[in-house]
Amino acid sequence: MWACPFCDKRFGQNPLPSSPGQSGDSKGSKPHLCCDCGKRFVQSFNLKAHVRTHTGEKPFSCSVCKNLFISKGSLQKHMKTHTGERPHACSVCDKTFKQRSDLTRHQHRSSLLPVYHNDQEDLRRTVAAETAVKR
Secondary structure, eight states: OEEOSSSSOEESSOOSOSSTTOSSSGGGGSOEEOTTTOOEESSHHHHHHHHHHHHOOOOEEOTTTOOEESSHHHHHHHHHHHHOOOOEEOTTTOOEESSHHHHHHHHHHOTTSOGGGOOHHHHHHHHHHHHHHHO
16 A cells, blocks of 8 residues: 555555656656646655645745745745835836736737737837827
């Protein structure tokens, strides 16, 4: 009988390969299996954080507001709400963001911006033209 190291579930045999690529199937690159939903992970620490989404465990606490988080990374992102840190800046309009994902969303959603800011010089001309029209 094999017991999952992250929960109390037991299986007839270990569903995980002893090392990546030894399972004989295409899942060898993601050997860490969630016993609850079947999602697979490359790293065991990613599985451990994922299992918390099922258990509700939130072991990381904000020292400022006491909010709880499932991962250290989630807590670190949250801390920027208290520090005011905005390290991600748009190279075209200089608007700043707390999260890289917010910057990416800005780049994709702005009606003035070509997709992904691929051509920055063309983008600057477009922004300048739009600004001139609004004056």
